Amino acid sequence: MRILTKEEAKFIDQWAPTKGHLPLALLMENAGRGVAEAIVTATEEENRSLDVVIVAGKGNNGADGLVAARQLEEWGHEVRVVIPCDDKSGSPLFQQQLAAIEALEIPVLTLADGDVFEAADVIVDGLLGTGLQGELQGPILELLDRMEAHVDTYPDTLLVAIDVPSGLNANTGAVAEGTLGMDLTVTFGAPKQGMCLYPGKSYCGEIIVKGLGFAWETALLDESNEHFPTELITAELIDALLPEREPTYHKGSNGHTLIIGGSDGMIGAPLLAAEAAVYAGAGKVTTVVPSDCLRMLQTKIMPEVMTGSFGNLLHLRMHSSEKQAVAIGPGLGRNEETTTLVKNFMTTTEVPLVIDADALWALGHMDIVGHEFSKRERPVIMTPHLGEFARLTGLTIDSIEANRIEVARQFAIKYQVVLVLKGAPTVVASPDGLVAVNSSGNEGMGTGGMGDTLTGIIASLLGQGLEEVEAAMAGVFLHGAAADFLYETRHVGFMPSEVARQVPYIMTEVVGSE
Template identity: 40%
Template sequence: MKLLNRDEARKLDTLAMNTYGLPEAVLMENAGASVVALTEGDVSWKDARVVILCGSGNNGGDGFVTARYASLAEADVVVFLMGDESHMSDASRMYYQVCEKMVIPVRKIKKAEEAQPFLDDADIIVDALIGTGLRQGVSGEKADLIDRANASRAVRIAVDIPSGLICDSGQAEGAVIHADYTVTMGTLKRAHILYPGNEYCGSVKVSPIGIPGGAADEFPAEWVTAADVKPLIPVRTRISHKGSNGYLGIIAGSQGMAGAGLLAAQGALYAGAGKISLFTPQSPAEELTGLLPEIMVRPASTYGEFRGEDVEDVLSGTDACDVLAIGPGLGRKQETQDFVCQVLEESEGPIIVDADALYAVAAKKFPLRSCGGQLILTPHVGEFARLTGKSATEIEQHRIDMAASYARENQVILVLKGAPTVTAAPDGRIAVNSTGNPGMASGGMGDTLTGIIAALCGQGLDVWESAVLGVYLHGLAGDIQAERHTVGFTASDVARTVPTARERLLGAD
């Protein structure tokens, strides 16, 4: 499903009208009708006292149509209009007049307190005040009206987006409707899935409102669901063998940080890698040997960490590998940074770059475009802040656009981890992940993800497919764990659940 910003949402409506010939009034009719139709399984409209809050924009027009359908569903409806009537479109004005002809009360108000007695008695409040065009926080009487609606005991249904949310960032800079349900038109908007916007939307229901699916094809961002990634799952034949399922080389670990490499290897193992070699310095190698017998632990440095002089031996050892992963637990010593940059510069094929390898890329200002391999970078927000020089706050507010820009400018696949994780490609594709939960906010989860993505690369997926499917499977495994315990499961638990997640995904409709 497409995931649109404010300008794209407006353009989609324009395409529907100009390219497909759908009149604005038809789109508005379908939008208002769907508010009742898509919620009637959860909300009882019959005999309900319904208050509909309308603004003077097209969101308000949707509200006038909703009033008619609510009335036809035998609800007791009253509409409050707050806004400059001169700004109403012809379609909005027409549906306003339809309400008048149906003797549905439409009360024009300037003060929020005028609606208070009705809000107190309401069973359902429909929010059609503002819509997706908002650029800054709501204040004044509209903010007061929003606050009063939030204080009501009624079920709140937002039309397209809760009033007060900034569509592109999901930020709440002033008063915002706390919706129990949001019925969005055409397709999802960014505020529906970005934090904190997703906290205000309640259950989101999507109404296509008659817009043909192809109308949104030009927009790059996708909300990734099971249907999108199920076809990507590698399917093994009866003649598969370990060599045909990828030989992975994981370059990880240092003295005191042995476990990070093992977590990455474990993620790769449970994601189906054929063979895995963990290249790590001598001291962590001694700690790890035999802990996971399926992993070949290769001592690759006589020091407690990797240094530039180890590059030749490591690359010689990884020469037979189909995929490399580098970074977990490497440490941040100057010598290790030099080692990382040399490995990236001289390696070919897919390389997953994570953790301390990302630190080295940022510290050394390594020119990613000059790398011979196909890079997948997997930073969390803090690591991405170091790579870009931007603040964590700025990144969280613009994570989709910033991920897309970085991938394009540096010609890499960028997996920006977080809520939600955004995967971006150099060609402009953007995948926003729909799985994962707060219980996954614990140490080692990123290392496990690195191994999962590497394993999928080794099984024949390209770097884009490996990243998108890997992120989804990792999150789904976490969601399966959260069904048992919302907090307290580990990265190892998630790794061991990947086969179950894969089976569940294969069985999804």
């Protein structure tokens, strides 16, 4: 599913009247009616006339709310409009819609009129939408404060945002002080990027997408559109990506995946990755560890996984020969000898490669080694968490979190890699500028070994024939969806190995999910 930045949404709004011959007023009618329909659907069990307050700013977001007010009144509900102040200036479309509201004698109130939310069953936030500039302040902030006070007293009040909650940055997911958490957010065309990122995601409530009355994707195909695409990773997307298996397939058809990792005291990491690769459907899996760790691995690993050892660069090259996918890093350790060895291997091999954990540490800053990856025929997949990514880039964790999608996108483009930036949410960035935001996963995944399991799943899918960006997207979704299943019964305490064992069931559920 495509998700939009506020700049893309603006581009669509500009394209519609200039090249699509669709007046913005028509789009506004569709949007406002969509808001009204969402409210009626959400309250259909009430089966009565509702008291609805439309809080309208003076831009086009507020004008959408005024259209909703007209629709709801026509359908028999008691509606009043609240605007920030007596000054009725605003965008041309706002003024046009306000004139219609006044002609229909729908009450228009301001903060000066006392308790404007008295007896409200539904309050609709149409103050700002994607038009936030800086912090919330003045009458806007006071209106939101009063809305919050009403909901504190009457918690059954339904709060509905138009497009995005006021105060939420539609690109980054940051929220200004005073932003209210909504029960519903009715957005248009597609979700906005910031609605899929934290903390903004937790302020939106249920997200309902309403159409604009035309295929808005056509606008983004215009040659003047210079925005890179951003997608939401959903079950439907993964269904389309997962490899189909013919009845004649055998273990050689489903890829041979190699896991390179392990060190003294860290043998569990490559073990988890290898077993996850098996559960994700790899035809064959081999795990190789330093020579002095081999016996320990063999006493712990599942019988379906082959084992081996390495001590030098030649060993790594021999083990990786004729493998369809190689994952390196889980539990490798950070001693100087190992760091030098794996760095030399990663920067000289051409095998399909997933780089994780201590192998990322071995790379150091990407400006030193990144040119080696940009020369590859196939991109490597890198799977850092925030701390590892900060070391690779020299950026602070706060600066990465503040602009997660664009930072990931520029990194992937610069070094021509597929980046899996783990976190809440995990994002996948490709060398051509596409970024995909994962929709699965939960806070119960914050435990050691989850990243190793993810690495094994991605490597397994890569070995089964998916392209690097496809394997990364499918891997992060399946990993998170498996954890979501376990989360239904335990919010914490489920183990990475349990997540791996759940993956084949999620794959079966996802296939044909449409």
